Amino acid sequence: METRAHYDSIMDRSKRITWQDDCYVELQSTPTSVSSQSEAEGPSWIQTHRDQLLRFTTHDFLKEMLNHLRKLDVLSAAEETSIMQAGGLHDQSNQLTTIISSKDSQGADAFQGFIESSDSPVAQLIINHDHMVKEHKAMLLERYDQQRERDPNSCTKLNISSRALLLVDGLSDLQQKEHDLMQVGATQGRTRNHLRQLGLAKLLEPLTRVSLPPRVSLTIGVSGIGKTTWVRHFVKQWSQGSICSDVSFVFPFTFSELNSAEKFSVEKLLKMAFPHLTDPCLIFSGSCRTLLILDGLDEFYSTLNFSDAAACSDPKKELSVDDLLTNIIRGNLLPDVAVWLTSRPRVASLIPGGLIDRVTEIPGFSPGDVQIFLQHYCAEKDFATKIWAHLEEHKNVMVMCYIPSICWIVADTLVYIMQGGAQDGLPRTCSELYAHFCAMKAEVGEPRGREPVRSEQLHGNNRKLLWSLGRMAFYGLLKHKYAFSELDLRANGIDPLLSQSSFGTGVLVREKSAVLMTYRFIHLSLQEFLAATFYLVSSKRAIFDLFSESAMSWPKIGFQNHFKNAFQHTQQAEGGHLDVFARFLTGLLCPVALRPLAGLLSLGKDDGSQKTWAAGYLHSLLVSGGAVVSLRTVNLAYCLQELQHTELLRSVEEDLRLGSLSGKLSRAQCVVLGYLLHVSPECSEQTNLSGSLNYSTVKCLLPQLFYCSHLRLENNHFKDDVMELLGSLLSAKDCHIVKLSLAENSIGSKGAKALSRALLVNRTLTSLNLRNNNIGSKGARFLAEALKMNQVLVSVNFQSNNIEEEGAQALAEVLQCNRKLVSLNLSKNTVGGGGAKKVAEALKMNQTLTKLILSSNHLGDKGTVALAGALTLNHSLLSLELQSNSISNRGMAALTSALRQNHGLVSLNLRENSIGVEGAKNMARALRENSSLQDLDLTANLLHDEGVQAIAEAIEFNQSLVSLHLQWNFIKANATKALAHALLSNSTLQLLDLQENAIGNEGVIFLAEALKVNTSLQTVW
Incomplete structure (x- = not known):
């Protein structure tokens, strides 16, 4: 109870937290009155420490003070009684300081003397808190101001303070299972629909009046999205007093730092990282609001074992680092401290969901953000325009630019090439672009804009350094290792001093902390590219399996065997973490892509035969495999694009554009179609597969349809069995479909039932078109049950579905309770006058439907009269269509009478x-x-x-x-x-x-x- 009281006192601050305009928390602190002092005297000791007295005083410490002051006759019995009856702890402390301030100096000195002589942690906080906080903030500002923020998100022209985190409900299947770039490709950088935004200043705040602040927050984002930049920005803003002023201490750590030792205690870890804090345990007493930041879980070497880790609550006990972190996240250690974790999504999924109170996601660049970045980055405005035009033409490169760090790499490389005068032959694939990037970084001391440096001019050590960095990158990739120590560099034959050369600093980031010196590649994709260069060079002469770091393995002789081996490992790799490596390895077989690195790799002249062979091998993989096109298989199409062997890709894209895919969707075409849905915004925003699919092709393409926005599946002769498949599609957490058209198929009531089950859980679909099917009244009842619960759909088209009065009654019940549906089309059914009467009764209560189509439904005058009665009460309906319903003068009389009272209908x-x-x-x-x-x-x-x-x-x-x-x-x-x-x-x-x-x-x-x-x-x- 005491701890809770302190926590309440800490949280009792005057602040308004806005939340989507209509939800906020109002936390009011009680204004205090301080006894006035003359300017000549200056503030008294009590005035100087008043805030700390009110904030940190506990019930026990208050009683000790009162007993001491009563013994010294500083307080009378009546004064003590008035203090105890003042209300809560905050009010009691306020009353005490007010009374003491009104007394002579002897009373104030006794009060001050008691606190300064006390060895209580509360007294130490009252005396030293402000000084400790000031010193800590100064140290953090000095540390973080010196760090190189290479992340493009830190660009002042794209200020993080103007951006927001996205509040998400856990991780999608794609995030839990797939490579970062595959996630970005599949979703094209789009975030999930209907996500709330959360500024950094609100990161630790409750979201509603009744909720508590989160103890453990998790922020996810793919590699290069800016997680560390956001953390640094938060620390800097907090240190400057701009955000979270109620937080006394922020302790930022990176997981790469925590890799440096096998065992730590909480106390030892804090003293080592923050030596200016003489007594860290004082901070964790529960009186101070404290935040512990753990940045980059994906860079942690060990695995957090939440099921077997022994519980520990002693901050002085040394534990293995993984057990230490597990106990902190669980709340066994530092239970009163807020924890903010950042991680790439797939690794974050290993933390049990029940331990995370809040999950946020860092959004990537939108196409508009990419344009803005290019405009700010390029000094020459025409360069920005030309680069943007180039990206629009080459969608495979554009998709990569949704990640800010890669956008920087792309812009840096293309500007360099254009400054050299080569504006017509810009890189068309990621492999070609990264080859130019590495070649650019290898040009030691050469000023920007000169002629490309010939191989004999390259620094003598760069060739060896490239191979060594590639080796470290490759075996690091196999071990899921993305942060490296000086020992790692030396183990791979890299002199740490040589790593600081122009080429070394161009591809490696060197970060020094209070605990450890770490190195990492400027982006994961660059590590994957360098790994591919190592594998390509080594496979030309290796006789053993390169995927085995030891020399003992079955012999593998010849490049083609090594290439096949790489793809076998890629297809089997958990979570597709070798997908991008495989793309680069394939792309480097294209002579055009390899040319910029010719002087660094010494591979000899390439006659293009390996490219031709690789294309044939990839095609053989495309046509083989299971019945479903997985993302592993789609990656083969990415590889064909990198190889610049695009005949099949262009053919399928043209057929899709012309709507002529019917009868052409073999397995290979399905794979390519899945790829096009990744890289082409036009394909994914409106995917027209009308007249092209059957049960088998839907089953084959199903995993790739999750990420379409507008999916048209009209005139495909679908029956109820296909609806089971589509139901699983709509039920998936990864579903991005906003509009779905199933018009002109053969869907019956059984298919409608499968669809209704999906609509109970779907949270993305806003428009559903079932025109010209055969769901009947029974199917309408199934769907009506789902629509009563669904709070996302705004438009439903039931035209020509043999829905009769019974079905109309079920849909009328929907209108009585659904508050989201805006448009309902029931035309060309047979709801009759009775059905119209049911709908009319519902319209008297409904206030959200704006468009109702009842054309060709045999309403007659009976139904029209009923609808007219509804129009006298309903003023939210904007459009009413009653075409072809045998309405005569009698029905017209009722309808026009209603129009004289109605002031909402527009059409x-x-x-x-x-x-x-x-x-x-x-x-x-x-x-x-x-x-x-x-x-x-x-x-x-x-x-x-x-x-x-x-x-x-x-x-x-x-x-x-x-x-x-x-x-x-x-x-x-x-x-x-x-x-x-x-x-x-x-x-x-x-x-x-x-x-x-x-x-x-x-x-x-x-x-x-x-x-x-x-x-x-x-x-x-």
């Missing part, structure tokens, strides 16, 4: 009914009073001249109608004359449709004369 479609002259006159009366209706369609009715003349008279006064359709209504010259006269005074009508009537030349002349005066009418048919 009304009454085409192809049986509305006569009397109905037209009723409509005319409604138009005189209604001020909301803008679009009225009375095409193909029985209005005749008399009815249209009445409407024309109403138009003279109506100021809302914008379009009026009177086609095919037996109109002659007299009615046209009346309309022309109305146009002389009407200033809002923009469209008038008089087609298929008998207005004759005389009617045309009337209209022509009116148009000389009227300036609003834009279209006359």
Whole structure:
């Protein structure tokens, strides 16, 4: 209870935390009054330490102070009673300091003396807290101001303070299982839909009035997205007092630092990293709000074992580092300290979800962000324009640029090439681009913009350094090792001093902390590229398996055997962590890609035969394999692109663009299609596979359809069995589909049931088109049950599905409780008057539906009268379509009466009914009073001249109608004359449709004369 009280006192601060405009936490602190002192005297000791007294005083310490002051007669019994009755601990402490401040110096000195002589941790905090915090912040600012922030996210022109983290509900399957670049490729850098944003300042705050601040927060992001940059920015902002002012101490660590020792205690670790703190345990007493940052879990050598690690709560006990971290995350150690972890997604998934209170994700660059970055990075504006045009043309490179660090590599390389005058032959693949990048970094001392350096000019050590770095990169990659020590460098034949050469510093980042010196490649993709260069060079002469670091293995002679071996390992690699390595290895077989490194690799002249062989080998892998196209298989298409063997890729892309894939989707084409969905925004944003698929091809492509935004699967003759597959697609956590069209298939009630199960859990689909299927009323009932729970769908099309009154009743029940559905299309069913009546009853309560289509449903006057009753109460419906429903004057009378009361309906479609002259006159009366209706369609009715003349008279006064359709209504010259006269005074009508009537030349002349005066009418048919 005591700890809870202190925690409450710490959290009791005056602050407003906004959350999506309508949810916030208001934390009010009680204003305190301080006894005034003259400026000459300066602040008293109590005034100087008042905030600390109120913040850190505990119940026990308060009692000790009161007993001491009573013994010295500083406090009277009445004063002590008034203090104890003041309220909570904060108020009691406030009352005590107020009373002491009002007394003479003897009382204040006694109060001060007691605290300064006490050995209580509370007293030490009261006395030393501010000094300790100031010293700690100064040290952090000095440390982090000296670090090189290479991450493009740290660019001042792309200020992190203007960006936000995304609050996510755990990790997707893709994030848990796949390589970072495969994640970015599959999603094209898009984040999941409907994610809340969270600024760094709110990282440690509760989200609602009733929630608690998170103890353990996890921020995920792919390699190069800027996790460390965000951490450094947070530390700097906190140290400057800009954010989280209620946090007393922030202790940032990197997991690469923690690799340096086998055992640590909490106390030893803090003293070693922050030697200015004489008593770290004082900070962790629970009185101070403290944050421990653990950055880069993916760089930790050990595995955190949450099931077997022995529990420990003693901060002075030495534990293995993995057990130490496990106990901190579990809360056995430092239970009152907030913990912020950062990690790449796949490694983060190893932490049990129940231990994480909040998960946030760092978003990558959008295409707009890439453009902004290029504009800021390129001094020459035309360079930014040319680079952007090049990226748009080569989508495989563009996708990589959604990662800020890679965007920097791409921009740095392309600008260098363009400054050298080679603006026409820019790299078309990632392999070619990275080869240029390494060649650029190897040009020691050469100023930017000169002619490319010849191989004989290259620094003599660069060739050996490239091979050694490649070896370290390759075997590090196999071990999932991404941070290296000086021992690692020496073990791979790299002199740490040589690593500081131009080439070394161009590809390695050297970071020094209080604990350890670490090295890492500037991005994971560069480590993978250098690993590929090592493997390519070594495989030319190796006689043993290079994947075995020891020399003992089965003999493998010849490059082709080593190449096949690499792909076997790639296909079997857990989580696809060798995918990008395989792409680079393949890409380096293209002579164009290899050319920039010719002087560094000494591979001799390439006649292109290896490229031809590799293309054939990859094609053989494309056509083999299981029934489902996995991401491992899609990576083969990436490899073909890197090899610049693109005939198959271009063929499938052209067929997809033209909609001519029908009958052409073999397994190889399905693999390529999966690849195109990754790299082409046009393909994934609207994927048109209409008339192209069957059960087998859907099953084959299913894992690649998760990431489409708008998926069109029309006219594929799908039956209910396919809906089981699509149901699993929509149910998946990874599903990104926003719009799905299944029109013109053969889906029945069983398929609708499978779809309904998916809609119960789907959180992305906003539009569903089931036009021209056969779900019937039974299927409508299944879907209605899902729609009652679904809070995402806003538009559903049930046109032509044999839905009768029973099905309409089920959907009407949806309208009574669903608060998200905006558009509902039930046209060309047989809901009848009874079904319309059920829908009308629901509309009286519904306030969200804006568009309702009931055309061709045999509503008759009975159904129309029911809907009219709903319109007198419902003012949120904007569009109502009642075409072809046998509505006569009787139904029209009720409908127009409702229109005189309704002030929400904007569009009304009454085409192809049986509305006569009397109905037209009723409509005319409604138009005189209604001020909301803008679009009225009375095409193909029985209005005749008399009815249209009445409407024309109403138009003279109506100021809302914008379009009026009177086609095919037996109109002659007299009615046209009346309309022309109305146009002389009407200033809002923009469209008038008089087609298929008998207005004759005389009617045309009337209209022509009116148009000389009227300036609003834009279209006359």
